[in-house]
Amino acid sequence: MYGRKAYQLVKEFTNSESGQLTGFNDDLFAQVIEDCKEHVLKLQSLLRKMQEEGSDNQTTKNADHFGALMHHLALVRNKRCLMAYVYNRAEVVQNLGWTIDLVLPLEIEEKLSISEKEYFKSHSKTLKSYMSDLDIDLAVDMVPPKDPYIKVRVLEEIGNVVLSDQSANLTRYAILFLRRTDAEQYISQGKMEELTG
Template identity: 40%
Template sequence: MYGETALKLIRDCRRNPDHPSQYSEDTVRAVITEIKLLANETNLLVSEYVLNNARPPPPVAAAVAMHTLAIKRSKRCLLAYHLHRIKLVKELVWTVGSIPADTRQKCSPTEIEFSQGYRNALMAYRAEFLDIDLTAAPVPPGDVFVEVRVLKDCGEVLTESGTIQLAKGTQHYVRRTDVEQFITQGYLKHVE
């Protein structure tokens, strides 16, 4: 059925709303191939009538309409899939500063190239506001100190009050400003 392959891309977006999954290159190629085949079939159906400047009979007109709708639907699905992924990449670059290595493996080369260009543009934009941290939360934190659990080893971290060893599975009571970047990157989890 037309559009079933494109629907897989939308389902993938719904399954992974917060983080990019593995880029579905094979599915994207299959959708593009389907679009090209439908466009060729439509051109073949219509070409005879266009040359003769005649109106196609209702069955041919219905087939052309069906093909055109299927092409438009598949294109919308492709655009929605790529827009979803680009939004996730932009969010990662904005909050973390770049795409983490584990997520980078799931991205297409074009997405990686986009993230680098977006990062450069963001760095240039941030340079204009040296005094302001644009990545900080717009709402001030409730507490100066927070309790965090280490999800991934971070090693020894230098803070205002000295160094702390952030080993996986440990919990620490630290200044929010010292560990906020690690929380954003997913290395630490705020324990409430």
């Protein structure tokens, strides 16, 4: 059945957890591309045959016409499935650029194709460059805060630091009220946790 492999490729992505990646399926991806090549060859052969016979594509509806139509539609479907697979994976990789620095953890990196790794590096560098040009960290508050100050508990010994509006001694297990922008970097590093309630 035409399009089965392409369907499996898209289904593989949709069955994975939202925002998570499974390993790039090089084998199935290559099989779908081979299917596309076969459809192109068969389509060209049928179109050449119809042209040699002098049949008019608009008025003559024979087996060759419908065969060419089937190969064309299968080719279009396979291409759409390939594009959906690549596009949705690229969105996840792009979102990683907002949460992870320039170096990917090994467990994520081994799931990416070579082109996805290059895309991540390029996107991350562009994002970092843009933020440094603006002199602002756009990844700090992904959700607008209700209050600029939050209550945090220090999980690891950090020591004396100068924050935007005060200097503080961030000793282990200390509970403090800090500006969200000051605490966010330590929270993302796992050195602090926000206390709610």
